[in-house]
Every structure is written in structure tokens, then in C-alpha cells.
Amino acid sequence: MxxxxxxxxxxxxxxxxxIIDGDALLSGLFVRGELSNYKAYPSGxxxxxxxxxxxxxxxxxxxxxxxxxxxxxxNGMKVVAFGRVSVFPRxxxxxxxxxxxxxxGLGELHLAFEQLKERLSKEGLFDLSRKKPLxxxxxxxxxxxxxxxxxxxxMLRILEARWPLAEIVxxxxxxQGEEAAGEIAGALHYANRQKLADLIITGRGxxxxxxxxxxxxxxxARAIARSELPVISAVGHEPDFTISDFVADLRAATxxxxxxxxxPDQNEIYAQLSQWNARMCQALSRRLTFxxxxxxxxxxxxxxxxxxxxxxxxxxxxxxxxxxxxxxLRHGLSGQQRRLAGLAxxxxxxxxxxxxxxxxxxxxxxxxxxxxxxxxxxxxxFDLRMNDGVLHCRVSGVDADQR
Amino acid sequence: xxxxxxxFEDAMVRLEQIVTLLxxxxxPLDEALSLFEEGSRLMKQCSSLLDxxxxxxxxxxxxxxxxxVGEED
Numbered sequence: 001m002x003x004x005x006x007x008x009x010x011x012x013x014x015x016x017x018x019i020i021d022g023d024a025l026l027s028g029l030f031v032r033g034e035l036s037n038y039k040a041y042p043s044g045x046x047x048x049x050x051x052x053x054x055x056x057x058x059x060x061x062x063x064x065x066x067x068x069x070x071x072x073x074x075n076g077m078k079v080v081a082f083g084r085v086s087v088f089p090r091x092x093x094x095x096x097x098x099x100x101x102x103x104x105g106l107g108e109l110h111l112a113f114e115q116l117k118e119r120l121s122k123e124g125l126f127d128l129s130r131k132k133p134l135x136x137x138x139x140x141x142x143x144x145x146x147x148x149x150x151x152x153x154x155m156l157r158i159l160e161a162r163w164p165l166a167e168i169v170x171x172x173x174x175x176q177g178e179e180a181a182g183e184i185a186g187a188l189h190y191a192n193r194q195k196l197a198d199l200i201i202t203g204r205g206x207x208x209x210x211x212x213x214x215x216x217x218x219x220x221a222r223a224i225a226r227s228e229l230p231v232i233s234a235v236g237h238e239p240d241f242t243i244s245d246f247v248a249d250l251r252a253a254t255x256x257x258x259x260x261x262x263x264p265d266q267n268e269i270y271a272q273l274s275q276w277n278a279r280m281c282q283a284l285s286r287r288l289t290f291x292x293x294x295x296x297x298x299x300x301x302x303x304x305x306x307x308x309x310x311x312x313x314x315x316x317x318x319x320x321x322x323x324x325x326x327x328x329l330r331h332g333l334s335g336q337q338r339r340l341a342g343l344a345x346x347x348x349x350x351x352x353x354x355x356x357x358x359x360x361x362x363x364x365x366x367x368x369x370x371x372x373x374x375x376x377x378x379x380x381x382f383d384l385r386m387n388d389g390v391l392h393c394r395v396s397g398v399d400a401d402q403r
Numbered sequence: 404x405x406x407x408x409x410x411f412e413d414a415m416v417r418l419e420q421i422v423t424l425l426x427x428x429x430x431p432l433d434e435a436l437s438l439f440e441e442g443s444r445l446m447k448q449c450s451s452l453l454d455x456x457x458x459x460x461x462x463x464x465x466x467x468x469x470x471x472v473g474e475e476d
Contacts, residue, residue, distance in 0.1 A: 137412045147462070156460065164456035165411065171463050196463075266453050269415075276422045277446055283425035284439045291432045 010089055017087035020094060026085040031057070031096060032104055035077045040066070048073070050081060050096065058095040059083070065099045078104035109209055113216050116243055120218075125225045126246045132230040134250060134262070135198045140167045141262060142197035142229070144187045147172035151205035151234075151255040158256055163263030169196050175204035180214035185223035192227050200227065201258045202244070203234030215242035224248055234258030356387040363393075373400050411452060414445045421445070 007015070020026055033050030040046045044063030049056050059081060061069075073079065083098035102110050120126065141159065145152050147170060159166060171191060173183040184202060191200055202224070204212070214220060215235045224231050224247045233248035234255040245251040252258035348354060352362070362385040363370040370376060376395050384391040409417060421442040424430060430438060 135412070137410075137415070139410070156458070160458040164458045165452060166458075168458065168460045169463060170460060266456075269453065270450065272415075273418075273446055273450055276418055276442075279422050280425055280439060280442050280446075283422070283428065284435060287425065287428055287430075287432065287435045290428065 009092070013087060013089035013092050016092075016094075017089060020085060020087055023085075028082070028084050031081050031083075033057075033079065033081070035073055035079055036075050038073050038075050046073070050079070057085075058093060059098045060095055061098040061101065069101060071103060073101060080104050109213065109216075113243065116216065116218055116221070117246065120221055120225075120243065120247065125221065130225070131249045134230050134232070136264065137163075138166050138197070138199040138263060140169060140197040140199075142169045142171055142191045142200045144171045144173055144184060144191065144200060144202035145204055145255070146175045149205055151203065154256045155201065155234075155259040158259035159263060162260065162265045164266070166263055171196075175214060176207065176211050177214075181217035181219045184214055185219045188220075188223040188227055188231070192229055195229075197229060199262060200229050200231045201234055201252075201255075201262060202231060202248075203252070203255050203258060204236070205255060206237040206240065212236050212240060212242055215244040217243075220244055221247045232258045232262055353387065356385070359387075361386045361391075373398050409445070409448075411449060414449050418442060418445050418449070 031050055033052050036049045036051055036056070038046070038048040044066060046061040046066045048059050048061075050059055051057075061083075080102050081096060081098045082100040083096045085094055085096055087094045124130070143152060143155060145155070152170070156168065159168060169191075171187040173187050174180045175184070188200065188202065191197060203215070206212075212235055215233070221243045224233065224244055230249040231247075232250045232252050233242070233244040234252040234257065235242045235244060236254070238253040241251075250261060252261050356362070364383045364385055365376065365380070367375075370382060376382065376398065378395055378397060380395045382393055382395070384393050421438050425435060425438055425442070428435075
């Protein structure tokens, strides 16, 4: 043997992993087997083994995929898993990385259910905006269900007890078997075309998933979606959900529940009526009391007891207005006077006569006011204007200030 | 009388309206009186409808045969 290379353990594991990862079949396949050692870890990952009579394979389902499981896997359950096979190098173990898990046998139905649900949901058939409001007091209700069985009896009994005013139109259909979906869809179309009712209830009592299957058929789902009359879907027991439930305007947990949701309780309506009656009587009696008080007030009022009062009142008002007019005029006049006096005082303060009163005099030469000793000479004549007259003066000498 | 033709639902709606109008107390007296009269009449109409009601069940047979199965638009 020539120089054989020596590998590390992890190098070997990675080598094996690469071989397995390169295999087309192992990159995605269905495996049928029985669940064992099922364990859901707090991390959200699920670990388990799939086994059959001769072998076993370890499996892991990661949190994201495990969270979307519709059922609770249990040891011993026959399942079909889908996933890829790869190697976890730390353990040197190959395992199935499981992305889908379905109970064996029912698997097909489940898949069909999920596929249809997703398709119709994408089409918007489940949108809340499509839901039609139910009539508050239905006059006619169409029941599309099996005429035999407890479900129809329960519904009739409850409808009668709660709201006997509603007329019931029963459209008998088969609710399981090959023909069921076609008959249910046909009855839905018929009820709409004939305007048989103002509300439709369709459903059946409980059963296995196969028994309820008609209500998971696209034919029924589309007939409900197309119905112009509001539809309540009432299939099976509380936990059973069907495609019809998603499409219907209202989902009832059971047929009995549908009957309760469809109509009001007559006892509540009686109570409502009597409450309104009491309120109406009370309101009317209050209104009458008020009217009576108004009448009494009116009788006592001065206008009625002394008609001249109104005239006197108006005369007083006239006097008052006249008074206001006069004082208003007066006020205006005195204002003008005050303004005039103010102006006169201002003028007076500026007058030179006022200054001369205190002993000042103004020398006036032939060219007007003499402002400087330099503009006169000895023996010049000038006038000195005083407060109370004029002095005629002659200059006997000039002394200019030394500055 | 016009009120006789009201459906149960319309009668209930009108009744509630009348109660509210009366309780507001703004209506002139003659109007209040005629509202009260109308209310009492509707009230009697509704309860007697309920009193007399008996469930009527019509069973259609063969309805689904006359409707084409799986009819598509």
C-alpha cells in the first residue's frame, strides 16, 4: 500500500456529508414509518425516530417547521415525513431533516385540505371584507343539511324556541359520500336563484374527517362564496374546521350553535319591548308634566294678568334711551371744549409776550431785532419793546463782551 | 295604516327611534302624543307577532335535482 493519507475524524465526517448532500434522492423524499422517542425540546426543535419492522432513522424537525404542525405527534403514530437526509458531523450520524410531517392515511386529505385552504385564501375568498352581514330578524331561513340525524332536529328545536317567527325551508341533501358536495352546492345555488330565504345554514353533525369531507370540497366552498344570501357554516363539533367555515359569512361551532347565532332569543326581544314601553310611558308623562308647568307659568305671567304692563315697559325703555341720547351729546360737546383750551394754553406758552412779562425786552433796529452789540454804534437810535410799551433809546456807548 | 306594513326589523328600529325622540323631550306636545300612539301600536304589533308565531317548516324535496350540480359561471 503506497503512502495513504491520514484523515481527521471531522474531515471524514465532512467528506461523507458532502457525498450524501450531493445525492439527488436524499435531498428531498417522503418516508413512511412509525414515530418513536418523540421529544419536543424547549428550543422548539423536535427530535424523534422513524422506524419500521427492520430499521430506524433519527429525525429532527426544526422550530420553524415544527411550529406549523397541525396535529400533535405521538409515539406509535404512523406518519409520512418529508425531508432531506444529511450528516451531523459532530455525531457522525446521518439523520432525516424533516420539514413536513403528516399522519399516514389521512395524509392525503390533510394535504388536499391545506392546499385548497391556501389557494382559496390567496384568492381572497376568506377575506373579512367579503363577509356579508346577517339579518337581525331573519324571516326565512334555509337549512341545507341532511333531513335525518340529530343535527337538523337540534336546529329546528332551537330555532323554534328562540324565534318561531322565522319560516324554515329545509333543503334535504346528503352530507357525506361521493354525491354530497354536488348536492350541497346545488342546493346553495337553488336557494339563491329562488331567493328562498334571507339566511342559509349549511352543515352537519360531527364525524370523522372523511365524514365531514364534503364541506372541504372546492365545489361547496365556491358555492358558498358565490352565495348572495348570507351563509352560516355549521359542521361537526367545536374543534372541527372545514374549508366551508373559512368561506362562510359566519362559522358556527356546531349546528345547535348555528341556530343560536342565526336568530335572536324571543325572550330578550320581549324584555326589550317591555323596557322600551316603560321608557316611552315615562318620557310621555315627563313631557305632560312639563307642558302642564308651562301652562301654569303662562297663566301667572304679568303679560296675561295686566296687559298694559307691556306698554308701560316700552315707555320706560323709551325714556331711558332718550336719556342716553342727551348725555351722549353732552359728553361730545365738553370734549371739544377741553381740546380748545388745551390748544390755547400751548399757544400762550409759546408767545414772546409771556417772556417779556418776566422783565425781558426786545431791541428793535431799522433792520429788525438787534441780536449783537456789533450791529449798533454810538449815538444810534433804536426802540426797546417792553411788555407794556416801547422805549425810544440812543446808544451812549458800546462794550462788547470779551470772550 | 303605514306602520302595519313594517317588517319586524323596521318596526324595532322605528320603536327605538321613538323612545329616543320621546326621551329627548324636545317634540311639541301634539307630536309627542302621536309618537307615543305610534310607539304603542308598533309595540303591540311586535309582541302579538311573537305571541302568535308558530314555527313553519317547509320541506323542499327534489330541489337539488332541479339545480344543475356543480354549476359554474
